[in-house]
Structures are given as C-alpha cells and as structure tokens.
Amino acid sequence: MTGNLLRDAEDRRLPRIAGPCGLVIFGVTGDLARKKLLPAVYDLANRGLLPAGFSLVGYGRRDWTKEEFEAEVLSSVRDRARTPWRDSVWDQLAAGIQFVKGDFVTDEAFDNLAAMTRRMDADRGTAGNWAYYLSVPPQYFSDVCNQLERSGLADSSNGWRRVVIEKPFGHDEESARKLNQTVNSVFPESSVFRIDHYLGKETVQNILVLRFANQIFEPLFNSRYIDHVQITMAEDIGLGGRAGYYDGIGAARDVMQNHLLQLLALVAMDEPVTFSPGELKAEKLKVLKATRAVEPFAQTTAHGQYTAGWQGSEFVPGLREEDGFDPDSGTETYAAATFGINSRRWAGVPFYLRTGKRLGRRVTEIALVFKSAPHQSFTAGQTEAQGDNVLVIRVQPDEGVLLRFGSKVPGSAMDVRDVNMDFSYSEAFTEQSPEAYERLILDALLDEGSLFPTNEEVEESWRILDPVLTHWAETGRPEEYRAGTWGPAGADRMLGREQRTWRRP
Known part of the structure; x- marks a missing residue:
C-alpha cells in the first residue's frame, strides 16, 4: 500500500505527456x-511533451504548399523558440506538418481540412483527437465553429475534439452570451478552452502557491489587514500598426475585462477544496459574482488617451497621429477603475485596477497595501521615513515577490525606514520558465482546464465592466496624458479622494 502511494505521488510530480493528437491553427x-504558437509547439516537442505522431495543420488564405508552410514554421521556430535547436526534434515535428488553404466561410476548404485530418488519423496515428486553435479576429469565431460542425470536424464520436479561442470574447455581456451560445451549440463547455495567456504565466500560478502553500501569507489576505489592492498592467509601447484591432476596443476591453479581473479573482478567492479545474473555477466565479464597480464613476474611474511625448530618449507620436487611427478617435489607451467585493473576507477593501499604453515602463504587478499598525509607540519623527507595508507580486518582467516593511536604521537613534525583502525567480531557480502558450497549448491537449476561463467567468467579467464602459461612452472623450508618463491626472484624483496614491513600480 505504501509503495502504491509513493508511486502515485511520483506520478503527480512527473510532467504529463499528451496522447495521440493533432492541432489545427486557424489564422496561422x-x-x-x-511569434508565439509555432515556437511553443516546437518547445513542447523539444521537452518531450508531445507524442511522436503529433500533427500540426496550418489553415490560412496563403497559397502555400506543404513545403512552403514548413519553411515558414522553421523560420518562426529558429527566430523565437525558447529551447535549444535539435535536428531530431525538428525532423519528427516536420513530418507531421501540413497546410490547408481556405477562408472561414467556404464549404470546400473545410471539407478539404476534414479529409486532411482523416488521412493524418490513418497515417500519423492521431486517433481522431484534434484541437482547433482559433487565432482569428473575433467576428469569425461563429463562422469557424459553424463550419467545423457542418464538415464533421467537431464530431467527437471517434476521438475528442476541442476548440481553443483567443480573446476578446465579445465586446459586452450581451455579445459574450450570444457567442457562448453559438460555441456551446457546437462544442460542449468542457471542450472549450478560452485563452487568457496571463493565466499561463508562472508568476500568476505562483499566486496560488504563495497563498495556500504558506501559512505566513494567507491569514493576512482579508479586510482586517489589507487597506487596498492595486493591480497594474502598464506598457511602454504604443499602438503603431494595430489600428485595425484596437480602435473602438480600448484598454478596458483589451486588458481589464480579462487579464486584470482574472488576477483579481486569484488574489481574492477562497481556498479551493482541491486544485482541480472544477473546484478552482468555482472559487473564482464566486469572487466575480460578488464583485461590483464602485460608483460614482466620475470619481472612481479614469480613462485617458496618450498624446505625443518622450518615451525614454525617443519622441513618439500620440494615438491620433499613429498610422491608421482616426484623428478624432475616442478610444481610450488608459483605463483605471475601482472595484469592491461583497464578501466577508474583502468587505470595505477597494481593488484598484489600471492598465495603459505609453506609460513610464513595462510592468505587471499586484500590490497588497497593508493597513497601518493600530497602535504606534514610536513618535512621528521616528517613523516619518516609513511608508505602508506592501506585498508585491511581480508578474513581469522581473518576476518575483517583494515584501516592504519598516526596519531600524543603524545608529544610536530609533529611526525607522522602509526596506525590501525581494525574491526573484531568475535568481532562485536555474530552470527557465516555460512560455505561457506552452503551458496553455499542452493543457488544452491534456484536457486540463484550470487555467481557462469558463463562459460564466467571461459573462460575469463583462457584467462587472459594462457599467463603467457605458458611463465613459456617455461622458465624452478620454482625458489626455503625455506618452512616457503614468497616465491622466484623473487617475491620481481617483485615489487621492481616499488619501491614497498609486504605487510607482
């Protein structure tokens, strides 16, 4: 009996390898x-996590032969793969590469794809197991799903069939619900994997370890100790070349509805019974159902649009001067909002979420700011150099965890100053972290859904954000802020009304 338990524990530590299967990438x-998907497939193969007969089918409008597509995959892998090059791995992978030309509405193209997958089932041993990755604009999701159903490609009577969908999933709660209904009419919810690549990052998954594997942190994650929480995703790049995607979507729809609200859920959720997909999603959904945007929105939110300015040593144009953007565009490139969670754990603790383009630096982090000590024996002069205690989870780029607290300054006086206790992934571990898309593609092939938001989570996230978006649409243009700064003045006023300030990463 003891031997069986030890073997079971060892099996849980070993990496899981995908069984016989293939992957079709639409919009390849x-x-x-x-930049991401093709290198991730090679890296998975190089790590020995894909079966020998794994097959990769590209689907797109280009008039490519198998050899031409293979050369494109090779170029992508050579340029961007994370793991070292190995001829044997590439030869095995290349043997299973095929390409199908087509658009997203033509019956003949999908019939050709169905015939191709049947041949590969016979020749490559994929056993009827196929995942379909929709790396396509959202307006084509329904078309592709309907064609997969019509052509029999979604039929799971002989092997499993799964669909992987990139964001954005809808543009509001109503559109998300309709899209969910369309997708779920073709694929059961258990076979739908909605990608939020932030959930595949090692540091995001480490939130669960930090909280629930350590006794020192979890007891503090509540309103008794936490004053407020700041979740920041800042980028220093602009929108050059992305007008077709971004104009009319904006920062809140692009980042806050998915990435930031998912981070909020992971920080605020209660401990699940197990870390199975069902238990984990149940706890996240409970948090999202209890979350509301705090009003009045004129004082608790801010949205902005970057203008020309200095990004480091480079002078960069404003959004409305970027190629492809309407000079009268009202699309926000900065979004900040206040959220409250109606639960015993978090009652009264504001969660401030912000995201923006052309900000001071690229950084994503979660900062839990602690309340002041209820009684202070030190004089004001002794602690004037001390700020708030803060626990910071750095998601990128310098992945790690920082704890800021007060310490006595060496010397005869009793002076207190802030110091940092800093954990860095790169310094603590010699292993290189896998890319998020490696983890997510593998999980989809393994039917491991823990890191993929459900249709309910998506709809709840839109329900939370929609009132803010409606308010912004009714109140005019976003406030301007210069490129290279930390956003519009309204964002500072938003926290200033509560005598708080944004943390400067």
Missing part, C-alpha cells in the same frame, strides 16, 4: 501564430 499566417 498571423503574428500570434508566428
């Missing part, structure tokens, strides 16, 4: 496939 000629 786009930037996401070239």
